[in-house]
Amino acid sequence: MDSENTALWLPARGKKFEVGPAPVPEPGDEEVVVRVRAVAVNFLDTLPGYAYRFVLPWVRFPMVIGTDVAGEVVAVGRNVSRLSVGERVLGHAVGVEKSRNRPAEGAFQHLVVLMQHLVAPIPGALAFEQAAVLPLALSTAATGLFQSDHLGLPLPTSVPTEKNSTVLVWGASTSVGINAVQLARSAGYRVVATASPRNHDWVRSVGAAEVVDYRSKTVAAELLQAIGGQPLAGTVAIGSGSLPPAVEVARRAKGTRKVASAHPDPVTRLRAWRARRKNVQVSAIWGASLKDNEVGPAIYTSFLPQALASNAYRAEPRATVVGHGLTDVPNALELLREGVSGEKLVVTI
Template sequence: MSTENLAAVLEAVGTALKQLNLPIPSPGENELLIRNHAIAANPADYKIRDFPSHLKQFPTVLGSDVCGIVSAVGSGVTKFKVGDRVAGFALVIANNKLEHGAWQTYTILEESATMRIPEWLSYEDGATFPMAFATAAVAYFERLGIARPVSVSSTEAQQSGILVWGASSSTGSAGVQLAKELGFKVFATASPKNHEYLKSLGAYAVVDYRDPDVVSKLAQLAKEAGTPLRLGFDSISEGNSSLLSANTLLASGGQDSKLVLVGPWPTDDEKPAGVDISMTIAAFAFVHHVEMGSWMFNEYLPQAIEEKKIVPAPKVQVVDGGIGAAQEALNIVKAGVSATKIVVRVD
């Protein structure tokens, strides 16, 4: 094992990430030490870097999406061994522990938040899965109340469709794939350039979110398909996306619809009556819903990936420079990307 743990450290809110060598941590009970080979950037990373948040302990290491090899296991770990190729959700945003941050050579993962990846999957592609699918899993199984399948191959067709707004994002792409595997006809919104991409992931229909008639068009498509939209997932929760998502559910599924967001409801918009609105947070899969999160990461997702029912998406853009490229990677995400996941390779 390498004796260096190069990390991109945040010393205070609003400052640039600083490269430092940190001690290599030791895994505790039910924890694994991962030697990272790829780390993916997420919007949460730059938001926590640039704005005050619930993270109060500094210095810290940000980031959630890692992929690499198990270097050591703590007591109580039964599902993984040294040498396993894995991806996982680093829980620094939940526990404020620096060693649980992604942007370093070695990261501590909880066993429940770790998933085995097949030999044929690259580390860069493996890093696309954790946050996106943890977010979608909490949304579907805990907020929308969708029943978990008995197995990857036990899917039955659902009577209603599901709306995924902003579907070309990393989280939206996960939402499309997972909903399809759960038996839903997926009605999605995205820029026209990403429509075919989303259909390749399993979307039944895709409408331009900027179309002034987007709500009525989605409702009409769902009506023609015989699958009213009573469930919705706003995977971006920016601008008027939440309001348009809610209005689509009301126009199609009517009262008693359910909508889950990835951010809070906008303060300038009144919540429409007849739609149950909640919020999903990825870390909750391993803090408040550990049994579900463990099932998703230790069982369901690895099998679905192995059988290629779920694929890495969106496409990866690798930023060269290793841990030293963390600041640049976060800035690229902040500037805005479309149907692209920013990943740093750690040699």
Template sequence: MSPQNSALWLPKPGAPFQVGPAPYTPPAASEVVVRVRAVAVNPIDGLPGFLYRLALPWLTFPAVVGSDVAGEVVETGAGVTGLRPGDRVLGHAFGVDKSRNRAAESAFQHYVVLMRHMVSPIPDSLTFAQAAVLPLALSTAATGMFQQDHLGLAMPGAEPADHADTVVVWGGSTSVGSNAIQLARNAGYQVVATASPHNFDHVRTLGAAHAVDRNSPSAVEEILERIGGGPLAGILAIGSGSLTKTVPLAARAPGGKRIASAQPELFTRITRRRARRHGVRVSSIWGGTLKDNEVGPAIYTGFLPSALATGAYRAAPDATVVGHGLAHIPHALRELKNGVSAKKLVVTL
């Protein structure tokens, strides 16, 4: 007998979410099924109807959405190695991605199908709620930093080579920024991060050598001073207004003049034209592309398991659990719209 599954369904763009039965889908080759114990919410999960059509025009309705998963493996498909039923894991669910586009692979349900190479075991010391904060933010940061079409930095590892280059993370206290700082440090780079002053300690504890007030009128000058004469490896631009500040920063800094933008593609495209005049290359990150190249497995199966186990990598930012059960996810999405700082909202299942 297959387990009984339930999901949080989105009947159509803009409609209210509805909890209802969902089929249990067994894993195909190189897939695993995970019993979901915690999910985190992201802005893309709760878009207004017209923005769903703009951001995810391919999505088939009724849909199940959600990307951030932590739970227990219940079944593995052919060819899966390194995981077995009962293992505690986190994973990036790709049900809303254009190349997958099926409800069975989205996070907001009790049993989800995940791609094996986008799943990482987690240590017993890490709760499911805290583990759930990682996947989408980790994937977005890793895509921007390590894919060759973005910053193309050296990959992280247990004993990375030290680089003289500096990575600037504009928006260091965000979920993506919290992961970008740690990835850069575990790859051997120095990090300068922007944040609000009350989050300076947060970005420093993650590995940033320097923290700069993102709202300071002299932020660009302060970052250039912190970089000094060393080369710039690249900039990750996260959050509203980040491109306005990072283009002149990249134009003036010694070294690499590349910006990987986590801003919506429309904003990035407009800035890209202006940036070219200053010799700056701006690329737009889609946090799902790493599943189709070497970066995804290098992070999720090569780097993350041991880094979490040894404490070299933290699940950050902190999780704030706002409810239990699928019916509480819409509440979490409403709270997310009100804004959060240096934390991520989680629902346990």
């Protein structure tokens, strides 16, 4: 393992990032240390300083943030038998989570500690920068689809049994949405989705049976027609503005009136209260919560390695490399704030 470590530190709320030395981490029980080769950036990483008081009030500074990692295992802790030194992996870093809350587990550094059940080996043909697009988006989609406090669907398998029901993915061309489509199909569900017309073919290519333009004035009617006579197994609503129309479709379709929203904020909670009056259950997804239940290991340990190796699952969306080295991560975050579509911004390390 490297004898030195360097991290992109966030010194305090409202302060600018600083690149500097970091302790060389040691893996604890059921942990591994990964030499980071690529990271992806997410909107959670773009939080302005003051927002930490409301979104992540428990975070202690200085902190190393970031969630999406791809690299090589350089050390394994006790009770780790499924991963070995030198193995190429992707992983979900959870350093900013309340129960972890330590810089050693933030993605934006050369050596990062990962919980072994949130790490998956990747095939040799999958580049680190493309593998890095998966973790948070995959975790968020899996949380919404499979956790019991959300849709609670059966877990995905490499050879799924086809169900006679449909999952609606509103916002399928987002990074969370494109993973939700694939996971729902891997669980045996027919998928109906929304996306802008330029992304319809892409969304269909990963398994959606029908795709509707979310900006259409008749989007609810079109979705109900696409769902047809099958019962609705549940809905994943992704992005700002997705929840009201998703609730309306869930209210009018036959089947399960559950909507898992990947836009948790106070407005979502208000809309969830209003949805109950329409007999629709709305839940707010927090993607890292699968680290504490059976969904995390089911995805990263049991499902994903084989699915990636057999090409049954694709690392999507497309990675766009926008920098090299920790000093380029803040620039990537600025580009993300400006908006992206159908791609994930990645920095190689």
